[in-house]
Amino acid sequence: MPNLGQQDLPNLGQQITPLAPRGSRFVPLNPELPEDSAWLAGQAVSTVVSPDQKTLLVLTSGYNRVYDTDSPAPNPAESNEYVFIYDISTATPVKKQVVQIANTYNGIVFDPSGWAFYVSGCMDDRIQIITRSASGTWGQQDGNFLDLGHEGRGLGLNIDPNGAKQVNQMVGVAPCAAGVAISGDGQTLVVANYYNDSITVFSGGYGNWSSGTELDLRPGKNDSAQRGVAGGEYPFWVAVKGRGANTTAYVSSLRDREIVVVDLSGAPQIMARIPVKGQPNKMTLNAAQTRLYVVEDQSDTIDVIDTASNSLIATIPLVPVSLLPPSLAEAIDAAEANPDQQTLYTGANPNSVALSPDETQLYVSNGNLNFISVVNLDEASGGGEVVGFIPTGWYPNSVSFGAVGRSPDGQSPMVYVVNGKSPTGPNPGWCYGSGSPTYDGCWAANEYNPQLTKAGLQSFPLPDLEQLTTLTAQVAINNRFSSEVSAEAAAVMAAVREGVKHVIYIIKENRTYDQILGDLEVGNGDPFLAQFGEAITPNQHQLARTFVTLDNFYASSETSYDGWPWTTSARAPDVIERQYPVVYAGRGLSLESEGLNRNVNVALPTVAPGQPAHLLTRQQANPLTPDDPDLLAGQTSVAAPDGPDNEVNTGYLWDAALRAGLTVRNYGFFVDVTRYNFPQDSAYSLPLLKNPAATRTTVAYPSSVSLAPHTDPYFRGFDNAFPDYYRYKEWEREFDTKYARGGLPALSLVRFMHNHTGNFDTAIDGVNTPELQVADNDYAVGLLVEKIANSRYANDTLIFIIEDDAQDGADHVDSHRTVAFVAGAYVKQGAVVSSQYNTVDFLRTIEEVLGLPPLNLNDALAIPMADIFNPTPTPWSFRARPSTYLYGTDLPLPPRQMRQPVPRSTRDADYWARATRGMDFSVEDRFDFATYNRILWRGLMGDRPYPDAPTGLDLRANRDELLGRYRQSLRGR
Incomplete structure (x- = not known):
């Protein structure tokens, strides 16, 4: 071979x-940074060839943050995006230069003269102009850019963590410039204003550009009779046909699935809208400009x-x-x-x-x-x-x-x-226990998932x-x-499907295998990376021991942004794959994979004439939402996957269950969290009630159209100030009152999120340090498993438990390796299963158990986890126990054993509040998570040295010796 x-x-x-x-060549993209010549760039997104066919530009738009040993913040001189410039006059591309640009988002185009190219600046709200000198060197002169003039405001909502707490106001998201195109004569430049639902048109040509003319692409902003009609939103790519007075722009609207045709012969004017089935992405015209080819995701x-x-x-x-x-x-x-x-x-x-x-x-x-x-x-x-x-x-x-x-x-x-x-491999230096022995050394590890995924240039003859x-x-x-699927595996899955009538699907947040189960006496774990080991997570350890230890299981995602789509729909649409590294780098955009688009709950309808009175509107759910029916009109989520036959936004697991006629109940999935971040004395806050059902106080507004009728309004969504223990109590209340005697839904969705950690200054009941919040999450999971074990559903229910991603920890095998558990009568007991599985296999297994067809190509090609099951049920039991750490909180716990010491968190809540001041914990990861991980390391571990991790080694053998050395190291602290 x-x-x-x-x-x-x-x-x-x-x-x-x-x-x-x-004849293929494949090379990484190395910007040859002065202070780190080995560092490689990630997330290459666009290529363009010069008019003379001799130069190739490669643009990155992603994470590309570089940390060194001198500061907790990224190195500003090196943490940029890049344009790699290659000479392609021969068969082998030769890198000639790398131009750094602070922020970008996919858009790049050559000027027809060949003396300049233009790059969209995303949140900088400008088009950067890069010019070529007489010597052939490319660079940007100060002030040489086109201003798009949005004054820092995009169209959407956001809670300013500081301003909101002071004046209870909403502020807009930042703008973002995306696609950029130029006419053949170089006289007209068109920019897609991705977060302003508009285009900006510049005229005059290279060296003589006019100030821009902006055109709103939404129907209601061009015709008052169409107020509240969706159209033109999330304009991503542009193609320009013609020249001079006969110029037309074609703009792809991702959210509304149309190509907006704009006449540029005079003042820009919409002349047509061409509906398409999928999400229109990049486009290209043929040389005669008679055909426009539009590539479409989803379809x-x-x-x-x-x-x-x-x-x-x-x-x-x-x-x-x-x-x-x-x-x-x-x-x-x-x-x-x-x-x-x-x-x-x-x-x-x-x-x-x-x-x-x-x-x-x-x-x-x-x-x-x-x-x-x-x-x-x-x-x-x-x-x-x-x-x-x-x-x-x-x-x-x-x-x-x-x-x-x-x-x-x-x-x-x-x-x-x-x-x-690129594949990531292990990340033991990710500030959780190995590599450089001091905290400062960890700053330069640069082993965060979006940092480890690197870009490359592949070239080959046609x-x-x-x-x-x-x-x-x-x-x-x-x-x-x-x-x-083998005949044997198919028979096992058929037997499980026949015996199981209910699935409870629990999703948690962000942990790696080593971080939780590294200290388990079996399996391929590294105890020296066990940041939240058995003392903090006794129930997850008990689940692994009682049922199956999955020590070769991987999160399909990189972060929570793409993690939630992968764990609920077995895919992340291209819009998410493009956005997540930009968001996590703090370069703009917003988290949009759970029903909020630009932080607007698009599952709820806008206020419009004739709106049925019985439907909850966005203003009723959040009074701070502007009364503008054209703000993301309609109920389409740009980031949601499609279902079968291109049914828009119905590609989730629960959609498949509902199509099959199964019952569904939702506890915390896809809930609008925008009002959780207001102070409790605010008129706009949703109070931190431990039992909101008692007063019928709604604390969960659904952000999914299909899940809305099946959502418990009293189960609080993502909120680090609120313990998972009380989420469990709400689930238990509804279980006891509705389902204890029968009728448990076929699919229950439960979000226990507190192992994410955060909000240390506002957390209630003293659950206000990372150790306590992870322990609280562990106890809630254990309580739910115990409840089912002692119920009439013990023999016909399976409980699936997974992390949405593995971004927040180190692992000696792979940065994606994470914990996953399955509990129930059909699950093997006391087994270690080292088969290679991942999130998509996990979903495929749930589908097989429930008798559901695959959602898409990913789970259709996945492997059901048949080797964790027995074809006949086995009696089982489970008793939850709280970590002894929790006895230092105000949670109502069972009596602790006499003389059982209560360990204290390494640092108190005041320390964590000071260390994380300015971080926005209102949703998963709305801040630079790399910085937060470093704060966690220092607060939990200080400057203590850790032994080097045996990267990638199989640690299943000689566990007693390894754990003995680990315990000895603990006694020395």
Whole structure:
């Protein structure tokens, strides 16, 4: 076998082979920083080739924060985004220069003159102009930018942690400039104002640009008769047709799934709206500008638009049935043959499109399945068909072509593909116990998940048809297209499905395997990384011992932003994959994966004429929401996955259960948290009631349309000031009053979130340090398991418990490895299962238990976790016990054992409040989590040295010796 550069992605069950194409090269993106020459950039998102075809630009838009030993803050001189400039005049790209830009978001375009290029600045609300000197060096002159003029205000809501507490006011989110395009004559530049639902048009050309003219793309802002009608929101990409007085802009609206056509011949004016099925992403025009090719996420298609009539003339599927494994192909064929059955299986996350130099093919990057779709075009019909796949690196974001004749054989064009991620491996230096022995040394570890995922540039000659057949087969191997469930596993899952009638799905926050179970006497854990070991998490240790220890389980996500979609829908749409590293770097945008778009609860309708009185409006749920029906009109969430047959926003686990006629009850999933952050004496706050049901006080406003009727309004959502113990008590209240004698829903969703930690100055009942909050979370989980164990549901219920991500800790195997538990009569007891599983496999297993079809391509290709189950039930019991740490709080706990000492937290609440002052804990991770992790390390561990972690080693053997050394180290503290 040739060297394919194979790398495993254990958190997704995939592999990547970027060196598979003949003549392929793959190089990381190294900006050659003066203070860290080995540091590599991540999240490459866009490529563009110069007019003379000799220069390739590669743009990053992501995390790219660099820490050193001198400061708790990122190094401002190096923590930027980058434009990598390559000479592509020969077959091998040669890096010539790297230009640093403070903030970017995907948009980049060359000026037709070749003497400048333009980069969108996201939250800086400007277009940066980078110019070339006579010597050929690129750079930015002071003041050489185009101001977009939004004065720091985007369209949306946010709670200012300081201002809100003082004056109880809402402030807008920051603006963000995204796609940018220029006319062929270089006289018109158009910018998509992603967070202002508008475009800005500049005229005059390079060196003579006018001040911009802005056009709001929303229908209600152009025609008062259409107030409250959705349209033009989240404009992401722009293509410009024509020149001079005959210029037209095509703008992709991600949220409203339309291409907005704007006449630029005079004052910008909307002339048409072209609806599309998926979320329109990047676009490209052919040379004659008669065809616009639009790549669409969610629907996994290319739409072809005739620019003369501004009409859709063809739709091309990017993952055709003929190239899928037989099991999937048969299911899709059956669905298409039966109009009453919905079509399944999208989820490839297509995100960019490029035309080959001879315009006979399209190359489309599919981020989630790590390949390029090759489409042969049919000039007569305007459509085309996929003829093969080409493997790439992890999460390809952009593809471009070089000139014909640049390949080694002098016959083919070169293809350039950039990826956003790379495999991470272990992260023992992530300030949780190894690597540099002091706190200061940990600052420079730079092992946070978004830091560890690195970008790369892949280049190869355009493959011929024979090679394409081989490459397509390799893509099938990489993505497990040929995987089948064994007959034995299928029989086990069938028996479990027959016996189990109820699933309780608990999602927690952010922990790694070593961090929690590193000190367990079995399994592949490193005790020296066990930050919240058995003394703090006795119930999770008991779950692992009683049932199955899963010591090779991986979170499919990188952070909470993409973690919640992965854990609830087995995918993160491309909009989330693009946004999460930018958000976590503090470069703008907002957390939008749980029903809030720009912090607006779009699950609730806006106030509009004729609004039914019985429907709760946004203003009723949050009185500070402006009375503007055009603010994110409608009830579509830009970040939610689609369901079967492209049913918008219904791609979640509970949607599948509801479609199957199963009952669902929701405790804390997808709840609007905007009002939790106000002080308790504010008229806008939701009080911290321990038993809100007693006074019928609503404390949970749903942020999911489909979950709203099934949501417990008394179960508080994400709020670090509120103990999980009282969340459990609300769940128990409803269980006792509604379900103890029967009728437990088939699917219960329970959010126990306090192991996230935070809000140390406002936390009630003294649960106000990291140790106490993690212990509180552990006890709530244990109490729920105990309740089911002692109920009529013990034999026909399974409890699935998972972390949404593993970003907040170190692990000696992989930064994605995390804890997961399953409890119930059909689960093996006292077993260690080291099969490689991940979040998507976990969801697939729940689907199999409930008899649900897959949600998308990811879980359709996943493996049900059959080897954790027995085909017949076994009696089981469970007794929850609180960590002794909790006896230092005001929680109502059972009597502790006589003379049982109560350990104290390493630091008190005042310390943690001071150390985290200014951090916004109102939702998961609305701050630089890398800084917070370093604060946690210092507060919990100080400057104490830890032994170096045996990175990547199998620690299942000789556990007694390893744990003995660990306990000895504890006695020395």
